Every structure is written in C-alpha cells, then in structure tokens.
Amino acid sequence: MKNKLIVAIFALLPLAVNAEGNPSLFDFVQGKETGKAYKSLIAKRKLPSWVQDGGTSTPANEITIRGRKYLALSGCMPHNCPSQAIAILYSPEKGDIHGVFSEYDFTEERQNLTWMNLDPTDSDDMKNILFSRLNGDVSN
Template structure:
C-alpha cells in the first residue's frame, strides 16, 4: 500500500512538473527567459489582456522553417475563440518570436490579421505556418508545414 502511494505521488509530481513547463502564449509573455522577446515583438500593438493572462491554448508544436527549428503556440479568447486568436513562432535557439493576431469582425464577414514581428526577415513560409496555426491546419496536418 505504501509503495502504491509513493508511486502515485511520484507520478503526480512528474505530471505537475510537466504542466509547469508546457509552453503557452502566456508563458512566453511572462517567463523570464522569453518575456523580453515577447515585448519586443508586440511593441506598439495593443493586444487584449487575455493574451498575457492566458487564453485557451493548444499544445506547442515543433516545425522547421528555413532549416531552423521553431515552436509554434497558439491561443484564443476564452469562451469566444472565433473572435480573437494569436499564434506565435518561437525560436528557442535565438529567443526570437514572430506572431499573427487575428480579430474577426462582429458581423463575421472579415478577419483582420496583425503581423507582430521582432525581426523583419520572417519568410513567407513562417507566415504560412502562423496562419496554419490559426486555421487549425497545422494541428491537422503537422508534417505539411516543415519547410527545409
């Protein structure tokens, strides 16, 4: 019985540690390792509070763009994902980020995209990955968005 409790506690501790290290949009915005790059990327843009506080997130995905490894994270406005979304392309090697923020018109007829880039050289492939993260295509076809 004691062995079962110890094993269960070890499993819970490992699960909690994994959950704390899971990359999300809000963790990129607030983590001491990445917040400087996040604020540089979003400077001059008025992002809604849910971005920093944590929206409804998808798990991070790994992609290759221009032979470089990136993590892609996305999130949406809680309880209204169709209205507002954000996707971020993050390079763990260079700690740089690029993103796209999407806001749907109230009538639902127009999607406005705001590109947030900490570097001006984001390729069309990088923009394609970001838009695919917003649309769900990246999650549905992850191997189709690796650009070597």
C-alpha cells in the same frame, strides 16, 4: 489508503506529462527570456488585455524552417476563441520572435490580421505556419 494514493497519482499524471512537454503560450509568457521577447513583440500594438498573458492556450509544437528550429505557440480569447487569437513563432536558438493576431468580425464575416515582426520579404512559410496555428493546426 492504497486506493487513494493510486487515484492521486493518476489525477496528477496529466500535469506531470504536460510539465515535461513544450510550454503553452501562457507558460511561455511567464518565462524570463521568453516573456521578455513576447512582451516586446506585442508592446507596440493595441491588443486586447487577454493577449498579455496568452489567453487560453495549448502546448507548443516544434517546427523547422530553413534549418532553424522554432516553437509554434498560440492562444485565444478565453470563452470566445473564434473571435480573437494570436500565434507566434519563437527561435530558442536565436531568440527571434514573429507573430500574427487575428480578430474575426462575425457581422461582416471578415478576418483582420495584424502581422508582427514580419516584413514583406520574410518567409511565406512563416506566414503560412502562423496562419495555420491560428486555426488550430499544430501539425506543421
């Protein structure tokens, strides 16, 4: 009985560690305020249905841009990450959200980017971080 309890504790340990860390994009979408911000970001775009729930995602990382903290999150198309992905930056302090959606055409070897809530005068830092996050870089 004691061995079964120890095995059960070790089996649940990764869930406990992840629950205490930053949210994945899937978790972010489920939040009341964060989900509302995310839905408003993607609402005006014709994006694939998997984007609605964040797709396959990993925990966010915290970054600082011009003294403001952001969560950098990303998700990709389940079972086909290289073809479609989304990355977002969200400021818990201000509630502002920015993003980019990527679709890669393998036949033409071309990546199409759809920037969301970023105008031409927005920070190049934001664009670079979003693009890096699309490609799996979470070190920013």
